[in-house]
Amino acid sequence: MSHQKLDDTTSDPNYLLEAQDLKVTFRVPGGKKLHAVDKISLGVRPKETVGLVGESGSGKSTVALTLMRAHEPEGGKILFAGQDITHLNQKGLMPIRKKLQIVFQDPYSSLDPRWSIRRVISEPLKAHRYGSRREINNRVEELLDQVGLPQDAADRVPSQFSGGQRQRIAVARSLALEPEAIIADEPVSALDVSIQAQIINLLRDLQDRLSIGLLVIAHDLALVHQISDRIIVMYLGEAVEEGPSDELVGNPQHPYTVALLSATPIPEPGGDRKRIVLTGDPPSPIYRPKGCRFHPRCPIATEKCTIEKPPYVEISKDRKVACWRAGEMDAPRDLWALKDVPLPEGVESAKKG
């Protein structure tokens, strides 16, 4: 519908889910504006996993909710399979909702505590007139099986399940209508490590099997790297760097990405590991610094950075960065540079397949 006016920084006709210069602001007391998301452009291709990483307040969850049309964007466009859905009304959205689903962070609050699991999973089926009661029941059983839960789970209520199991239920619900794309907002951050890996692998398996485009939103760069084909790093409502996962992690260009990588603790005895520690806190999205938003915390900021905002430029295919001094940050790179390190004795690495 609206493919004519694609600007050259984002246009990719292959995108299934796409945000173009998406801008979301909120009014706060005192008449000020909170700039939650500032001109983000991103796209998810079919069967692709894109990771959106940022710290709290970076606007990553607002992106998720805006893509789902839960927030009204102040500017920019949301496209699904080439169709502009930015201002579609609820009725017009119905067919889109079927194809675009979301998994929320907290499986304790995203499931109605009084509903049986059957009711939870069949709700989207009923809303979209999936079929007879029998067909719906069959589908619920099929879904429970897909996410690795027993059939008798259907007649229990959420409180009878652990966090990991509840997240499986939320995943089953999101899969019910055979969506083409799923947005997962911090899908494992409420779970324990040993359970996290279960859900991550489940999402990956399902995506492989069902050919779904997946947008994973998380604060944990190591986790996002584990499942994503591409990663987009957000800071204060803006994208600062993106690229194919291994490239972004192996050769980060933006000082913030370098600092994020360096800040992540690695379970390896290393004694006094040298790392880059950013000073200060992220600034408020109400009073944003001029120039590059990152400059007050950036270890290599120059005068130019305090005045002029760096453009988000493409440096190679799928690789973009917004920094005047991209790639100049001198970092203890051996820390994370992708290595084929032998894992500790007894610690496993699954073979691909």
Add this chain to the structure above:
Amino acid sequence: MTLQTEMENRDIGNLDNEVILNVKDVVVQFPRPKKKTPFNAVNGVSFELRKGETLGLVGESGSGKSMTALSLLGLVPVPGRIIEGSINLRDRRIDNLPINELRKVRGNDLGMVFQDPMTGLNPVRNIGSQLCESVIRHQNVSKSEALEIAFQALDDVGIPSARDRLEAFPHELSGGLRQRVMIALALINHPEVIIADEATTALDATIQAQILDLFRERLANATMILITHDMGVAAEICDRIAVMYAGRIVETGTIEEVLSSPRHPYTMGLLSAVPRFDIRRPKLVPIPGQPPTAEDIVQGCAFSSRCKFTKENCAERPLLEKRDNRQVACWFPKGEV
């Protein structure tokens, strides 16, 4: 069967240091209204903490790591209580003290950093008065002296313009600064032992790095217990770790030993499940199933239902035994028969 023996082959320099805290066979029990048998949140935990070392208690939610910390401070929430075991601070038994004695121990001898600084601090009182209250309670000083000590404490933990912050309320500070205030509060009376319960969990990655740096700079020689679910955080600041599962310690050793050559299948599983970007790994290896909850009645090895090395022996509970100078509670450490 204490960690003393296990320390023998260590050269972290504090081998000869005196034992500050000696925890022996502690059991923390909660009644289970729906079941006849009670639930032991901590089920026979023993360890020693030597002067100048940092011990990491690592485990997932429900493993009993936080409850262990609370039992040290006499803060086990009712209706739970310590029903067995002893906790000694140097030569003094502290698990059966009356409340007024216990109050002196808290702050003076044991300082605690809680996970969530928003609930750890009083929201309606300014930072200065909260710090001063603690100083005046434990040190014989005037109010103005206490205020000066409070300022110094904030300055020491790297809070910028510390003097102004004395006037600030907790909600006026960012998460990172609040956590620094919590640390200042824990350190202000120079306690012998610092207990930090998930002190960086609620923080963003870059802020967590700042706090970990603070720990390393200011608390390098402190005697400390660090409770965390994150093996990476433990690797950064601990000398030794004790891995907990279902209320028990299942493996202990120096951080180097445990991370480079884990023995207990649970420790091995945890390390296989953590995403790491420094290692190419096509897929994470999860631990199947889930840990036992307070409702489950566990017999034998609590990990056996999730363990791939389980054999018939595992129906009987393995004790925390010394094997090659480390302690492991498993019949088949590393899957060996």
